[in-house]
Amino acid sequence: MVRYTLTVVALLALAAPARAEIDFSGSWASINHEDALERGAGPNPADWAGLPFNDSGRAKALAFNQSVISEPERICWFQTQWHIAAGPFSLRMWAVPDPVTGRVQAWIVGAWETRAPMTIWMDGRPRPSKNAPHDQTGFTTGVWNGNELVATTTHLKAGYMRRNGAASSDQATITTHFRRHGNLLTATMFMDDPVYLTEPYILSRAYNLSTNPVSIGGPPCIVGDEGVESGRVPHYLPGDNPYVGEMTKRYGIPVDALMGGAETMYPEYRDKLKDKFAMPGKCAINCGG
Amino acid sequence: MRTTSIALMLAALAVPSVALAQRGRGAGPGAAPPTPRAAAAVDLTGYWVAVVTEDWRYRMVTPAQGDYQGVPLTPAARKIADSWDPAKEAASGELCKAYGAPAILRVPGRLHITWQDDQTLKLDTDAGQQTRLFHFGSWKAPGGPKTLQGDSVAEWEGGGRGATDGSMKVTTTNLKAGFLRKNGVPYSENTSVTEYYEVVTQPDGSPLLVVTISTTDPEYLRTPFVISSQFKKEPNEAKWKPSPCSATW
Numbered sequence: 001m002v003r004y005t006l007t008v009v010a011l012l013a014l015a016a017p018a019r020a021e022i023d024f025s026g027s028w029a030s031i032n033h034e035d036a037l038e039r040g041a042g043p044n045p046a047d048w049a050g051l052p053f054n055d056s057g058r059a060k061a062l063a064f065n066q067s068v069i070s071e072p073e074r075i076c077w078f079q080t081q082w083h084i085a086a087g088p089f090s091l092r093m094w095a096v097p098d099p100v101t102g103r104v105q106a107w108i109v110g111a112w113e114t115r116a117p118m119t120i121w122m123d124g125r126p127r128p129s130k131n132a133p134h135d136q137t138g139f140t141t142g143v144w145n146g147n148e149l150v151a152t153t154t155h156l157k158a159g160y161m162r163r164n165g166a167a168s169s170d171q172a173t174i175t176t177h178f179r180r181h182g183n184l185l186t187a188t189m190f191m192d193d194p195v196y197l198t199e200p201y202i203l204s205r206a207y208n209l210s211t212n213p214v215s216i217g218g219p220p221c222i223v224g225d226e227g228v229e230s231g232r233v234p235h236y237l238p239g240d241n242p243y244v245g246e247m248t249k250r251y252g253i254p255v256d257a258l259m260g261g262a263e264t265m266y267p268e269y270r271d272k273l274k275d276k277f278a279m280p281g282k283c284a285i286n287c288g289g
Numbered sequence: 290m291r292t293t294s295i296a297l298m299l300a301a302l303a304v305p306s307v308a309l310a311q312r313g314r315g316a317g318p319g320a321a322p323p324t325p326r327a328a329a330a331v332d333l334t335g336y337w338v339a340v341v342t343e344d345w346r347y348r349m350v351t352p353a354q355g356d357y358q359g360v361p362l363t364p365a366a367r368k369i370a371d372s373w374d375p376a377k378e379a380a381s382g383e384l385c386k387a388y389g390a391p392a393i394l395r396v397p398g399r400l401h402i403t404w405q406d407d408q409t410l411k412l413d414t415d416a417g418q419q420t421r422l423f424h425f426g427s428w429k430a431p432g433g434p435k436t437l438q439g440d441s442v443a444e445w446e447g448g449g450r451g452a453t454d455g456s457m458k459v460t461t462t463n464l465k466a467g468f469l470r471k472n473g474v475p476y477s478e479n480t481s482v483t484e485y486y487e488v489v490t491q492p493d494g495s496p497l498l499v500v501t502i503s504t505t506d507p508e509y510l511r512t513p514f515v516i517s518s519q520f521k522k523e524p525n526e527a528k529w530k531p532s533p534c535s536a537t538w
Contacts, residue, residue, distance in 0.1 A: 031515045032359065033359045033360065033361070033514055033515055033516055034343045034344045034359060034516045034517070035343050035344060035359070036358050036359030037358050037359070047346075049345045049346070049349070050341055050342045050343070050345040050349075051342070145452050145453055145454050145490075146447060146448065146452025146453065146454030146455075147447050147452070147454050148452070148453075148454035148489070150490075173492070175492055177489040177499075179454070179456070179485075179487060179489075181446070181456070181458070181485050181501070184485070184501065184503070184515070186485070186487075186499065186501045186517055188489050188497070188499050188517075188519070190491060190492050192492050200491065200492055200493075201342060202340055202342055202491075202497065202519050203342060203343060204343075204499050204501075204517040204518075204519055205517070206501055206503075206515045206516070206517055208515075251346060251350070251352075251353065252350070253346070253350055257349075264341075264345075264349075265340050265341050265342055266338060266339070266340070266341070266397075267338065267339055267341070267397035267398050267399065267416065268528070268530075269349065270349055270350075270397055270538075273349065273350060274538060277350050277351075279351055279353075279375065279537070280352075280353040281353065281354075282353060282354045282355050283352075283353040283354060283355040283356035286358060287353075287355050287356050287357065287358060288356065288357045288358030288359055288360060288362075289357055289362055289367050
């Protein structure tokens with residue numbers, strides 16, 4: 001009887017919907033064709049078009065002064081996992097097996113310079129208390145949906161969504177969907193932040209499998225004196241951000257659009273833009289090629 | 290007891306085949322294979338709206354002449370892009386150059402995806418009023434002149450066994466030359482496009498269509514140009530707003 005029962009249990013296990021897994025191991029070279037400037041040299045200041053800001057998110061961004069990262073306290077201000085989507089870097093991924101069972105305990109997305117590694121726990125461990133410490137790494141769990149790996153990251157410190165002052169809060173949740181098509185990887189990322197956004201901010205990025213190993217770290221960050229007066233926090237008071245309007249001069253885009261908001265993400269917003277947009281002259285800076 | 294256990298074992302073995310049959314993939318020996326429509330690895334049908342969070346400046350407004358940031362152009366292509374003249378384009382009568390298969394999913398607008406028949410998925414756009422046909426099975430291109438949307442062959446990848454990870458791979462050839470961006474960034478008639486259409490689940494449980502697009506052009510691109518576009522599902526056609534192609538907006 002015991003033998004038959006065990007057999008039935010085994011067969012039922014086999015018959016259950018597959019928790020399929022696919023191998024994401026390897027070095028994935030980032031294809032920075034979209035948002036190339038933003039992810040590379042950095043976005044234009046005061047350009048938040050396409051970001052679903054709420055008023056707090058916009059106000060926080062307008063107060064941002066790039067010199068804050070010259071403060072000794074923030075020189076080594078590491079980025080959160082959102083840097084995967086917003087930065088230019090390639091990924092290196094590998095699986096960590098449980099030493100006893102051999103089952104995958106975690107997937108690691110290796111670090112790159114200013115981003116800590118992402119450890120995607122696959123062993124069903126519980127999420128820490130909401131009162132547990134937050135850091136730039138956060139806490140990430142993963143589940144398989146067939147061959148799709150879905151990673152959910154919480155417990156993040158405040159960080160950024162766009163490297164020109166668009167901030168993320170410590171209440172943000174990042175969800176990342178990894179999908180592989182042969183040598184092509186697509187990572188679709190959702191930033192869900194109830195403090196600064198009215199709806200999730202979505203970015204999807206593509207990577208090519210590479211035989212060149214991607215670095216999984218970088219030189220250590222060393223705090224130094226960059227001349228910022230002690231006790232001073234660089235910022236702009238409301239109405240004082242000198243970069244508002246710069247994109248309008250350069251690209252003819254109205255300021256309203258550059259201030260972001262969910263409506264700027266959708267096609268019908270072009271109806272509002274049409275009469276305010278001025279076709280820019282020949283490209284003079286950051287033209288690509 | 291032994292009979293009961295055997296029955297349980299048989300029932301357990303039957304579970305996956307029932308599940309597959311419900312997906313249209315469980316035809317027994319001798320039975321006709323399921324149609325591509327019945328065997329769909331993912332449901333792409335419905336109305337979808339573009340979510341423009343990426344390359345905003347190149348999509349929501351017309352970029353400057355000579356701005357091809359991010360596109361791996363050859364020197365010959367840069368020369369063409371540098372000579373783009375919006376007034377001449379508008380007067381040319383060919384207003385849809387930026388609405389061809391390599392670029393149409395970057396145009397802010399809505400998609401309507403339906404099954405034209407059991408072998409053919411149809412994608413309509415309201416912006417530019419374009420139609421793409423994705424042919425499954427043993428479909429062969431009829432030949433003939435190159436067109437804006439070219440000839441597209443589709444196949445399903447993945448999916449099944451309760452997962453929602455399936456995708457549609459589309460390969461498009463026989464394309465007429467056009468623009469990757471509204472400001473005259475060119476692709477040649479030797480271009481081919483490979484796309485992966487898939488649906489991911491948003492944090493609120495609603496579907497998001499993600500299309501990864503790889504454009505290969507030996508004439509004007511140094512490497513394949515790879516981008517991905519997102520679309521949220523809409524409940525109906527209420528916001529469908531057909532508009533003609535424009536060469537300058």
